[in-house]
Amino acid sequence: MSRFRLCVLGARSAPKRYCQPAKASGISRAKPLAGLCLVAGWLVAGLPVESQSQRSIGGVVTSSDGKPLEGAAVSTRAEGSTMTTSVWTNQQGEYSFPPLPDGRYRMWAQAVRFTLTRAEQTLAVGKEVRQNFTLPPYADVWRQLDDIEWFESLPDDTPEDRGMPGRMKRVLHYNCGTCHNSGYLFAKRFSAADWELIHTHMSNLTSRADPPYDDEGITNKARETEYTDEAPGGGTFASPMLDAGGKPLGAQKRLMEFYKKDIIAYLTRVRGPEAYPMAWRTLPRPTGDAANIVVTEYDVPEGGTLNRLDPKTGRMTQFTLGRDGGTARNDTPAYYLNEYRNGSDWSRGIRNQFQEIGQHDLKVGRDGYVYLPPGIGRDLDPQGNVWFSGAGGGVKFDVKAETFTVYPLPKGWEGFENGKGVDSQGRFWAATAAGAYRLDPRTGQYTLFPSVTPLGRPYGLTVDREDKAWFAQIAVDKIGYVDGRTGDVGEVTLPPIADEPMTDEDRKTERGWTWNQPIYGKGPRRLQADPRGDYVWASSYFGGLLSRIHIRTKQLTEYKLPGPYRFGNPYEPVVDKNGIVWVSMSNADLLARFDPRTERFTFYPIPTRGHNARNIDVDNTPAIPEVWVPYQAGGKVARVQFRTNPAR
Amino acid sequence: MRFPYQVICLVLLAVFGWLPAAPRAQGAGTPSTPGVPKTDQQKSGEAIFQQNCTLCHVFSGDKKRFNVQSSTELIGLYKRPTVTDEAVRTLILVGMPGRMPSFRYTLAAREIDDLIAYLKIR
Incomplete structure (x- = not known):
């Protein structure tokens, strides 16, 4: 074609x-x-064209006392549809949806501290429908909290904080936050014995992924050497810690055991049998530009395969790689829908058991579709084909031929880590335990570029416009790079956290790994190069900050997320055509916008509770770029559009 | 206080026939996929199950790899003749020492009702 x-x-x-x-x-x-x-x-495509005559459903949201509610979320979904549209009220409590197709719509309005209220409406051609909502107060506010509102509400001056305000919040953030949204954890209350049981369970689990005993097969095979280092960054641990059997503890289990007593005591104190006098601190509702958006959520079908979304219709097409190497296409994929599980009702709390069980990745295609690949890490090649990993190698999905091609890793080579990218020559890059792989699709040959620092746990990967591949080393707070033109390798070191109080013992803890980190660490996780500029942007998941690195001078500049947003787990930063940095937040139902010129963050609401966004993308085609957000929880992906009419 | 608690646990063990916490295959004749909730209460119960039980009671490749699965996915639980609402409710509320935490401080009575409604069709 x-x-x-x-x-x-x-x-x-x-x-x-x-x-x-x-x-x-x-x-x-x-x-x-x-x-x-x-x-x-x-x-x-139903974009938010701002014309009074084209409004389809609008109204006013008030509280029970008749006062307008600003920043309340109003959502609607047509019968039989897999799309949900959400908007937010302005200062007068007014909301308006963009044009919607005719049909029967379910609607609901909600805000934290208020009861979700429902309505139904029918849209007919040319008809403008008014639907007002009155929201009664809601008593069990803890059920509705966003993840970072939990952190805001937790005490930071308990005995376990040891005179260091907020220490225990950070201990829990660094030891539990990789796998669990904070709301999932803190909504539960257990006795001390049961918290200890859970800690033991988690500590055993985390030790299974510990270097050097983990199953990830660190670096031996890739380097073709016998690898004896045991500590992240190389060498051995400075202080011995042995288990009951005399076996050295690994990097993560060491941290779990070091903080065991404080974690159990703190959780029992604030989330134990005795009700702690919690002061529920909620974030201000969105106002101004932050509330002037349209979020369209698309349900994602079941099945861990490649989905292609037509944003106009919400239609998903599934492509599956067969055992024979053929590609099967399914135009009517199956959905599993349970509105109690999808995060649309905030009073149902944070749903997911693990953070990473839903749609992790998303890529806006160059053909009008949005691609939802399986697994972790993706990119487009210069022809617009989608690359990801699976079936033991790099995988290309030819978007025109609608076929998969697998480029298997040589037998015995280490598998891929999380990040994937494609350079200007169409070569596929992937993070691996020892550094970064590069695949030349013309020959099928892989080349390993070892990292300068060993055992740094390469994570996200990106390729800049000069064909340097950059990869985050989450365990050692370093950003490695490979110059794809010369083969030179190097790295940039992020300094430890210095502006948050911690004890001397905290500072002496040794490096962790993917799941557990010392509280002085930052944990660079995902990164993206500005395709039009000279910077790579990296997010530090644990540290709650953005790092900007010049691709030639390697100059480092860091920007910390303000106040409570520090606990939002900034995930992937993506730069749009205007140089604005968009950041997914996996521990806050927000999308962050960072303007490097003003160095200011703006946070936009996401209407699904515990959505847990990961690898996002930007569609630069419209005059105002749009942001696409995959949800790890809730079974959806979202398109965020920015309106221009302040009056709505 | 310890004696009645131990008795309760022994009774629950007899009812549910739980094994040490090591992964094992579902028993013969046990369906391998959970039932699909149809009523609002069952759907609510499934959500509560997802929020509170799946970490141990839903298997996955990673959990198998890390050996952290519980002994059962609770699929077809109510097909066992000894299982009753009261026994399930007691287990949820009391837990099992060293095996399963008590959810008495976490789940409200109505949530446990919903959870039981779901377990019946799971």
């Missing part, structure tokens, strides 16, 4: 991005249609 044909289709029914490749490639017949495609795509 030619690009020209795609553009013609776009003029009739497909999103406007279909026109972009044709225009870029200079196909002359496509150019006159580009504007038409843009307008048609804009209209049919």
Whole structure:
């Protein structure tokens, strides 16, 4: 199928991005249609066109005393649809949805400290519908809390804090927060004996992924050497810690055991049998620009395979790699829906058992579709094909032919770690335990580029516009890089946290690994290069900050997330065409925007409780870029659109 | 206080036939996939199950790899003739020392009702 044909289709029914490749490639017949495609795509895609006459459903949200509620979320979903649209009220309590298709709609409005209230409406052609909501107060506010509101509400001056305000919040954040949203943990209350049982269970679990005894097969095979280091960063642990059988404890279990008494005592104190006099501190509701958005959520089908989303219709198409290497296409994938589980009702609390069980990755294609690959890590090649990993190697999905190609790793080589990228030459990069792999798809040959610091636990990976591959080393607070043109390797070190109080013993704890970290650590996890600029942006999951590194000078600048947002687990930063950095938040139902020019953060609401976003993407096609957010919990992906009409 | 607690645990062991915390396959004749909730109460119960029980009672490759699975996924639990609402409720409230925490401080009575409604069809 030619690009020209795609553009013609776009003029009739497909999103406007279909026109972009044709225009870029200079196909002359496509150019006159580009504007038409843009307008048609804009209209049919239901973008937030700001026109009073096109409002479909609007109204006012008030509290029981009749006062307007600003920043309340109002959501709607048509019968039989897999799409949910959400907007937020303005200062007068007013809300308005963008144009919606005709149909029967369920609606609900909610805000923390208020009772979710439901309504139903029918939309007919040209009809503007008014639906007002009155929200009664809600008593059990703890059930509705966002994850970082839990951290805001927890005490920070208990005996276990040892005179260091907020120490225990950070101990729990660094030892539990990789696998559990804070609301999932803190909504529970147990006796001391049961907290100890749970701690023991978790400590045993975390030790299974500890270097050097873990199952991840650290670096021996890839380096083809016998590897004797045991501590993250190399060497051996400075202080011996042995288990009951005399076996050295690994990096993560050491931290779990070091903090065991304090963790159990603190949890029993604040979430034990005796009700602790908790002061529930909730974040201000969104106002101004932060409330002036439209979030469209699309349900994700079951099945760990590649889904392709048509944003206009919400239709998902599944592609599965068969055992014979063939590709199966399914245009009617199965959904499993339970509204009590999907986070749409905040009073149902944080749902997920583990953080990483849902849709982790997402990539906006160049063909008008959004791709939801399985696994962790993805990128597009210069032709717009989707790359990810699976089946023992790198996987390319040819978006035109709709076929998979697997490029297997050589037998005996270490597997991939989390990050994946593609450089300007179409070469596939992947993080691995020893550093980074590069695959040349023309030959199928992989090359290993070892990291400078061993045992740093390479995690996220990105490729900058000069073909340097950058990878976060989460265990040692370093960002490694490989110059794809010269093969040179190097790294940038993030300094330890110095602005948060901790004891001398805390500072003496040794490095952790993926799941557990010392509270002076930062934990760089995901990173993305600005495709048009000279910086790589990395997020530090544990430390709650963004790091900016110049791709040539390696100059490092850090920006800490303010106040309570520090506990939001900033995940992946992605830079849009205007240089704005968008950051997913996996421990806050927010999307962060960082403007490097003003060095200010803005936080936009996500309407699903405990959504746990991971690898996001930006669609730069519209005049105002849109952000796409996959949810690890709730079974959805979301499109965030920014409105321009302050009055809505 | 210890004696009645131990008695309760022994009774629960007899009812549920729990084994030491090591992964094992589902028993013969036990369905391998959970039932699908249909009523609001069952759906609510499934959500509560997801929030409180799955860490031990739903298996996965990682859990198998890390040897942290519980002895059963509770699929077809109510097909066992000895299982009653009261026994299940007691187990949820009391827990089992060294095996399973008590949810008496976490779950409200209505939530346990919903959870039981789900376990009946799981």
